[in-house]
Amino acid sequence: MSGTGPTRIGVLLSGRGSNFLALHDAMARGTIPAQIALVASNVDGAVGLSRAEALGLETLSLPHRPFGRGPKGRRAHDTRMVRALLDAEVDWVCLAGYMRILSPVLVAAFPRRILNIHPSLLPSFPGLDAQQQALDHGVRVSGCTVHLVDEGLDSGPIIEQRTVPVLDGDDAETLSRRILVEEHRAYSAALTRVLSETWRIEGRRLVFGNADGQR
Numbered sequence: 001m002s003g004t005g006p007t008r009i010g011v012l013l014s015g016r017g018s019n020f021l022a023l024h025d026a027m028a029r030g031t032i033p034a035q036i037a038l039v040a041s042n043v044d045g046a047v048g049l050s051r052a053e054a055l056g057l058e059t060l061s062l063p064h065r066p067f068g069r070g071p072k073g074r075r076a077h078d079t080r081m082v083r084a085l086l087d088a089e090v091d092w093v094c095l096a097g098y099m100r101i102l103s104p105v106l107v108a109a110f111p112r113r114i115l116n117i118h119p120s121l122l123p124s125f126p127g128l129d130a131q132q133q134a135l136d137h138g139v140r141v142s143g144c145t146v147h148l149v150d151e152g153l154d155s156g157p158i159i160e161q162r163t164v165p166v167l168d169g170d171d172a173e174t175l176s177r178r179i180l181v182e183e184h185r186a187y188s189a190a191l192t193r194v195l196s197e198t199w200r201i202e203g204r205r206l207v208f209g210n211a212d213g214q215r
């Protein structure tokens with residue numbers, strides 16, 4: 001942890017970074033009691049990285065390919081990523097469209113201090129193309145989930161969920177757009193809660209408040 005200053009967040013992303021921007025905006029407004037210490041990506045030239053640079057934030061491009069394939073390559077890449085996060089004195093990590101499964105190295109370096117946002121109501125439709133999975137299944141309601149990251153795929157304790165209707169005539173793009181609006185709200189709300197409130201894990205559940213029921 002970084003001592004007495006504001007909580008330091010490391011953001012990992014692979015794409016356009018709209019969730020990262022939503023978090024950044026909420027921090028700038030003072031809604032989230034934290035600051036972004038590093039924005040890192042496994043994709044060289046990710047739009048989210050340029051957006052972070054334009055905001056004057058610390059950035060790191062760390063493509064995963066040179067580290068090799070398979071669990072060994074994943075571990076080596078994550079080890080380097082952990083070093084960068086620790087060098088930046090990051091307390092919490094927010095995955096914001098980071099298209100990599102984390103190795104145990106990264107998960108263990110920030111135990112219960114990694115958040116992810118997923119565009120479905122977990123545990124339905126984990127993994128890739130969650131919005132298309134929801135459409136294919138024919139659900140009438142979908143949404144997004146912010147959760148703590150464990151070593152599974154989109155499987156850690158849930159912090160926050162928001163719903164949106166699935167409308168007749170939706171395709172993956174229209175549904176994704178509707179969900180994304182809620183993602184931006186949900187991510188800021190979830191991060192604010194875990195940083196500001198007392199919470200504990202009971203089984204699979206993240207429960208806010210002390211064991212005696214007080215906040």
Ligand code: GRF
Nearest residue numbers: 016017018019097117118119
């Ligand atoms: C979001 O839909 C997020 O839920 C998913 O990847 C997308 C990233 O979008 N994990 P953005 O890069 O934050 O705009």
